[in-house]
Amino acid sequence: MNALEALLNPLTTFAEETRLTLANLTDAVGDLAVPTLRLGVTGLARSGKTVFLTALVHNLVHGGRLPVFSAAAGHRITGASLQPQPDDAVPRFDYEAHVRALVSDRIWPDSTRQVSELRLTIDFESASYFYRKLGPGRLHVDLIDYPGEWLLDLPLLTKDYAAFSAEALERARAPNRREIAAPFLEALAAIDHDAAESEPVAQALAASFKSYLAACRDDTHALSMLPPGRFLMPGDLDGSPALTFAPLDIPVDAIPTRTGTVRAMMERRYEAYKTHVVRPFFRNHFARLDRQIVLVDVLHAMNAGPHAIADLQTALGEVLGAFRPGKRSWLSSILTRRIDRILFAATKADHLHRSDHDRLEAILRRLVARAEETARFKGAEVDVIALAAVRATREATIKHRGDALPAILGTPLPGERLNGETYDGETEIAMFPGDLPQNPESLFGRADSISEETRPDFLAAQADLQFLRFRPPELDTTAEGLKLSLPHIRLDRALEFLIGDRLA
Missing domain, CATH: 3.40.50.300 (P-loop containing nucleotide triphosphate hydrolases)
Known part of the structure; x- marks a missing residue:
């Protein structure tokens, strides 16, 4: 990348590209x-x-x-x-x-x-x-x-706080997330973003936003678009101001506001997140x-x-x-x-x-x-x-109502449930997990047009698919008593x- 390309690259600056080049030269x-x-x-x-x-x-x-x-x-x-x-x-x-x-x-x-x-x-x-x-x-x-x-944080380097807020709230208000985000959206509605900045207000709103993101990631919903990424795995940054912000309901083209307000506080911390969290990850790793x-x-x-x-x-x-x-x-x-x-x-x-x-x-x-x-x-x-x-499983064939079905054998993790039975983590079972759709377009066609009204039909079509979590296998041993490598x-x-x- 030459100097002009570096200046045009939205994820890096010319100085960062220079440092990367020096690091690459050292590696070479x-x-x-x-x-x-x-x-x-x-x-x-x-x-x-x-x-x-x-x-x-x-x-x-x-x-x-x-x-x-x-x-x-x-x-x-x-x-x-x-x-x-x-x-x-x-x-x-x-x-x-x-x-x-x-x-x-x-x-x-x-x-x-x-x-x-x-x-x-x-x-x-x-x-x-x-x-x-x-x-x-x-x-x-x-x-x-x-x-x-x-x-998922890297695209934030190209977005200001207003754009981040608009996208985050558009996702939170989508039909499939509106109910999950309700407590956060209620807390957000009570915020006057032009009021004087307040640490308790920032902490409370950020905590509500993080709870919403965590609920989205729960197995029940298994959603993936959950930036900022460090909010759910903060590590040693837990509790730092750079991780204590949340989106506000402001226009996507809003210009930065005057200092001393809740909105200015959130904007400042969002920029600190990009500077001290996102950029070092991009540059160093x-x-x-x-x-x-x-x-x-x-x-x-x-x-x-x-x-x-x-x-x-x-x-x-x-x-x-x-x-x-x-x-x-x-x-x-x-x-x-x-x-x-x-x-x-x-x-x-x-x-x-x-x-x-x-x-x-x-x-x-x-x-x-x-x-x-x-x-x-x-x-x-x-x-x-x-x-x-x-x-974690082996393959077998099982008989079901006179038909031979391809099955898998394994030991479900403790607490896994299937057909009303809860497994203890010690019992091996044979199960037919079902067949994936032969045409993936049929799956994506329904996903693209899904609504709350058609969701039950989609789930019924997937009802034959059953996925359990299994324990790692018990490794075979050689005649000398040495365990073999992981299958x-x-x-x-x-x-x-x-x-x-x-x-x-």
């Missing part, structure tokens, strides 16, 4: 010794980011079965180990604790709440005869784990990525109904619009880093029989169609898959797309 110098690939792992809440990263590392370190991952299938990986990460100021991804949770306790690890990092170093033999003669290869893979909700996987829990949205699906589609469009895709070259990686490969992955494919995996991929491809087209146009390679980073579905295909070419 380090790559002369051992090449490094920075892989971003993101997704909205409950999409399985922590599980994906843990399974990826576990399978590479322990030599898991990865038949589609050419470097592993060809026995060219001679070792994979964790190394100290390069960024001392970034929390380390707690791989060891997450493995214990999955393997020993058979519980799912805690969700991603902040940016974390892990360096995995892979030693390999090249597939090329020429490069093999030069000696063994080595690649550092820096895994950057961050909440997808934070990506997001803008330095080489490749990206976006995990999507399509089934969770389908469980919640048509509005959740439509909201997920909108959120993914916002998330993917923040990416900086492009072709990879040595010069461009120094001047301005571009994401040259993006993988969209529908998670929890083990909740379905394999005969439905293609349909799950088709639904996700429909969800990200516009963003995929944009990324390809800009030169990035894009793929869409259905996967389960940790496979998966298409983790090897994901690895091949994301890093396979760098191990060729």
Whole structure:
């Protein structure tokens, strides 16, 4: 990116692009010794980011079965180990604790709440005869784990407070959110935004706004468009003024107001949020990525109904619009880093029989169609898959009224319910989860035109679909008593797309 492009880029300033170029130059110098690939792992809440990263590392370190991952299938990986990460100021991804949770306790690890990092170093033999003669290869893979909700904040860098307020309130007053947002909208109606600024008023309105966002994310609604992203996962910023604001009912073209009022206070804190929260995330983490996987829990949205699906589609469009895709070259990686490969992955494919995996991929491809087209146009390679980073079920066939149905076997989590029965977390069951629609357009056609009157018909059409949450599997052991690597579905295909070419 040249100086003019930097000035025109709405997410960055010329000074920031200069700093990014210097950081990229430093990385490039380090790559002369051992090449490094920075892989971003993101997704909205409950999409399985922590599980994906843990399974990826576990399978590479322990030599898991990865038949589609050419470097592993060809026995060219001679070792994979964790190394100290390069960024001392970034929390380390707690791989060891997450493995214990999955393997020993058979519980799912805690969700991603902040940016974390892990360096995995892979030693390999090249597939090329020429490069093999030069000696063994080595690649550092820096895994950057961050909440997808934070990506929803990046578009805020291009919006002033009035525009943010108008969009947030338009969503809150939409038919599917109006009831959820009622307490917040009632509190908002009582605010005189031209009154003298007041900390108790700001705290009360911000708390009501955050409660509304949290209710939207509840499993009952499973909505995804919930910026600002840090409001639901504040970390060490909890209670800070930069996270104590809310939208006000002002015109979208309203100019900044005089100081000393509630509105001026909210505007000031909104700008502080962009300056001290959003920009550092973009500059220090997001803008330095080489490749990206976006995990999507399509089934969770389908469980919640048509509005959740439509909201997920909108959120993914916002998330993917923040990416900086492009072709990879040595010069461009120094001047301005571009994401040259993006993988969209529908998670929890083990909740379905394999005969439905293609349909799950088709639904996700429909969800990200516009963003995929944009990324390809800009030169990035894009793929869409259905996967389960940790496979919690097995497949079987069950008889029902004389018919043979494809089923899955697994142990539901404690408290999961199906057909009036509540499971204890110890009992394995066989169930037919139902079939996804053969034509994804039928699903989206209804979602696009859904109303409160037609919602029951939509839900009735989805009634045959039943998705439960299962416990992690009990790992098999070898004759020597060693536990095998975590089972998966298409983790090897994901690895091949994301890093396979760098191990060729």
